[in-house]
Amino acid sequence: MGNDAQTPDTAESVDFKEVQSTERFQELRKRHRSFVFPMAIAFLLWYFAYVLLADYAVGFMSTKVWGNINIGLILGLLQFVSTFAITGWYVSYSNRKLDPIAAEIRQGIEGHEFDKAGNPVSGAVK
Amino acid sequence: MIGIPSAVNVAALKDTTLLNMAIFGLFVAVTMVIVFRASRNNKTAADYYAAGRSFSGSQNGTAIAGDYLSAASFLGITGAIAINGYDGFMYSIGFLVAWLVALLLVAELLRNTGKFTMADVLSFRLKQRPVRIAAAISTLAVCFFYLLAQMAGAGSLISLLLGISDWGGQALVIIVVGALMIMYVLIGGMKGTTWVQIIKAILLIAGAGVMTLWVLSIYGFNLSNLLGAAVETANNPNVLNPGLQYGKSETSKLDFMSLGLALVLGTAALPHVLMRFYTVPTAKEARKSVVWSIWLIGLFYLFTLVLGYGAAALVGADTIKSAPGGVNSAAPLLAFHLGGPLLLGFISAVAFATILAVVAGLTITAAASFAHDIYASVISKGKADADTEVKVARRTVVVIGVMAIVGGIFANGQNVAFLVALAFAVAASANLPTILYSLFWRKFTTQGAVWSMYGGLGSAIILIIFSPVVSGGATSMIKDANFAIFPLSNPGIVSIPLAFFLGWLGTVLDKQREDTTKQAEMEVRSLTGVGAEKATNH
Numbered sequence: 212m213g214n215d216a217q218t219p220d221t222a223e224s225v226d227f228k229e230v231q232s233t234e235r236f237q238e239l240r241k242r243h244r245s246f247v248f249p250m251a252i253a254f255l256l257w258y259f260a261y262v263l264l265a266d267y268a269v270g271f272m273s274t275k276v277w278g279n280i281n282i283g284l285i286l287g288l289l290q291f292v293s294t295f296a297i298t299g300w301y302v303s304y305s306n307r308k309l310d311p312i313a314a315e316i317r318q319g320i321e322g323h324e325f326d327k328a329g330n331p332v333s334g335a336v337k
Numbered sequence: 338m339i340g341i342p343s344a345v346n347v348a349a350l351k352d353t354t355l356l357n358m359a360i361f362g363l364f365v366a367v368t369m370v371i372v373f374r375a376s377r378n379n380k381t382a383a384d385y386y387a388a389g390r391s392f393s394g395s396q397n398g399t400a401i402a403g404d405y406l407s408a409a410s411f412l413g414i415t416g417a418i419a420i421n422g423y424d425g426f427m428y429s430i431g432f433l434v435a436w437l438v439a440l441l442l443v444a445e446l447l448r449n450t451g452k453f454t455m456a457d458v459l460s461f462r463l464k465q466r467p468v469r470i471a472a473a474i475s476t477l478a479v480c481f482f483y484l485l486a487q488m489a490g491a492g493s494l495i496s497l498l499l500g501i502s503d504w505g506g507q508a509l510v511i512i513v514v515g516a517l518m519i520m521y522v523l524i525g526g527m528k529g530t531t532w533v534q535i536i537k538a539i540l541l542i543a544g545a546g547v548m549t550l551w552v553l554s555i556y557g558f559n560l561s562n563l564l565g566a567a568v569e570t571a572n573n574p575n576v577l578n579p580g581l582q583y584g585k586s587e588t589s590k591l592d593f594m595s596l597g598l599a600l601v602l603g604t605a606a607l608p609h610v611l612m613r614f615y616t617v618p619t620a621k622e623a624r625k626s627v628v629w630s631i632w633l634i635g636l637f638y639l640f641t642l643v644l645g646y647g648a649a650a651l652v653g654a655d656t657i658k659s660a661p662g663g664v665n666s667a668a669p670l671l672a673f674h675l676g677g678p679l680l681l682g683f684i685s686a687v688a689f690a691t692i693l694a695v696v697a698g699l700t701i702t703a704a705a706s707f708a709h710d711i712y713a714s715v716i717s718k719g720k721a722d723a724d725t726e727v728k729v730a731r732r733t734v735v736v737i738g739v740m741a742i743v744g745g746i747f748a749n750g751q752n753v754a755f756l757v758a759l760a761f762a763v764a765a766s767a768n769l770p771t772i773l774y775s776l777f778w779r780k781f782t783t784q785g786a787v788w789s790m791y792g793g794l795g796s797a798i799i800l801i802i803f804s805p806v807v808s809g810g811a812t813s814m815i816k817d818a819n820f821a822i823f824p825l826s827n828p829g830i831v832s833i834p835l836a837f838f839l840g841w842l843g844t845v846l847d848k849q850r851e852d853t854t855k856q857a858e859m860e861v862r863s864l865t866g867v868g869a870e871k872a873t874n875h
Contacts, residue, residue: 227858239864247441258434262597265579266590273578278561283423283579290430291635297437298631313865320867
């Protein structure tokens with residue numbers, strides 16, 4: 212077979228508990244969680260604030276701002292904007308802060324099968 | 338033109354039936370050839386389920402958009418906005434924002450820890466058998482609800498195109514769609530299905546984009562004028578304000594909250610979307626695919642706003658409601674109004690292909706889950722070889738196809754976006770707590786997972802059965818009986834918190850501890866991609 216996502220040949224000999232306790236891995240874990248958790252809470256709060264306003268503050272949401280465009284429509288479109296912005300922010304954060312450290316730990320475990328960008332050197336995308 | 342609803346002559350649709358069917362037939366023929374060519378390299382289980390992990394991030398992102406932009410998004414949301422105004426827009430926002438949960442918390446970690454199905458991740462560090470069975474059952478349930486919605490959409494669309502309004506004729510149409518879909522999946526596997534999704538996503542977004550520009554051009558590219566025209570046609574200024582559908586009572590307001598919760602938490606728990614992350618070679622590509630799909634999906638949902646209000650202004654809610662296919666016919670009727678039979682034929686073919694492709698994606702997910710999680714891992718206890726597993730998957734496709742056909746015949750006539758929201762509620766209740774707990778909570782145990790999955794799945798389905806969706810209302814599936822003791826039509830606000838609570842309770846009450854080595858392995862793998870980054874070597 213040799214085509215599973217997990218290749219046991221590289222993994223069985225690894226002491227994952229030891230890797231988990233290393234400073235580098237703890238740093239990676241911290242960087243990941245300190246970004247995704249606050250961000251997830253923030254966008255969920257913003258989304259539910261919007262839903263609650265649309266549900267219980269109909270008068271406010273119906274206030275016309277420009278022509279027939281009301282506050283409800285503007286807040287709805289701002290949900291689109293914030294979604295696109297968070298997406299871009301996360302990608303740039305991952306590229307700068309997460310990928311290099313993840314590739315480093317991976318290389319340490321698997322030997323040098325990956326280049327600096329974290330891409331497999333051979334036999335990857337066909 | 339503003340304010341004068343030009344009558345869309347629904348009867349005239351019948352004259353264009355042949356043209357519609359010719360365009361649709363051409364699409365089916367072209368995709369069949371592609372599926373057939375793509376399938377020639379299907380040799381292993383990884384090929385069949387995960388397309389040999391050979392797709393790039395942008396290809397997979399387009400395919401995810403194809404999977405996600407189902408009949409619910411196109412027919413359902415456009416119809417909901419056309420009829421209920423602002424409240425329909427809620428679907429667009431919820432369906433889009435939900436992707437952030439998938440992007441930030443699930444996609445990459447899942448790609449790094451799994452193989453083929455959602456259950457691979459959930460059972461990674463817990464006890465294989467009970468968790469796998471629970472995950473497979475919830476996968477089958479979610480896929481079934483989602484399939485119902487797609488089949489209902491197919492019924493609406495065809496009844497409009499062919500002017501078939503009798504129950505037997507629509508049932509026959511659903512049977513034909515189901516048979517086509519079974520063919521796709523049997524021949525093409527994941528690779529063929531992915532290609533169909535890609536082609537369909539491009540056609541759908543392009544088609545909706547053209548219609549959006551067309552509608553905007555009628556109103557001088559001024560959104561405010563379009564909204565004004567919608568108000569005039571509806572003769573009701575409240576179509577621009579929240580609350581037209583859900584603001585009637587305290588119960589309906591609670592229902593709106595419930596819908597909002599299910600929409601935003603459902604996406605990251607949809608098995609057929611999760612399975613797409615396995616068709617790319619690395620976590621970085623998984624991230625790229627999500628980013629790509631967020632842009633495509635966001636763009637499309639902006640189109641739905643214009644299309645929905647465009648249909649409200651140019652076609653009118655009353656015409657839409659009385660057309661065969663009802664609320665789901667807003668988008669095709671708008672196409673007919675704008676571009677006559679040619680545009681209607683094209684848009685209908687795209688909508689039809691959308692349904693076909695989404696149904697194929699759902700079916701292959703359900704089949705993979707049954708063959709991989711229940712048959713290979715539990716029934717034959719890991720002794721089945723890959724060939725037998727794929728054979729079982731193919732047989733499952735036929736069984737699920739038949740079930741979807743029967744279910745679709747009964748769900749016919751309901752708003753597709755609404756039906757899909759039920760699938761989201763079931764997914765968010767049954768799967769999301771366990772996915773998040775097992776990725777982020779070290780102490781999470783098997784008992785917690787099993788309680789959360791069965792508790793969430795069971796409560797969501799039971800509440801739906803006793804809701805106004807199934808009985809007691811004018812639009813219910815069973816109109817003659819009334820056992821709707823639960824007042825909300827979406828169960829999310831009860832079943833999702835309950836499932837999170839049960840996952841916590843089951844864990845703290847569990848006397849057994851899970852293997853900390855496995856936990857360490859899962860955490861290291863999920864964040865670094867060790868072992869998972871290597872692509873397939875044939």
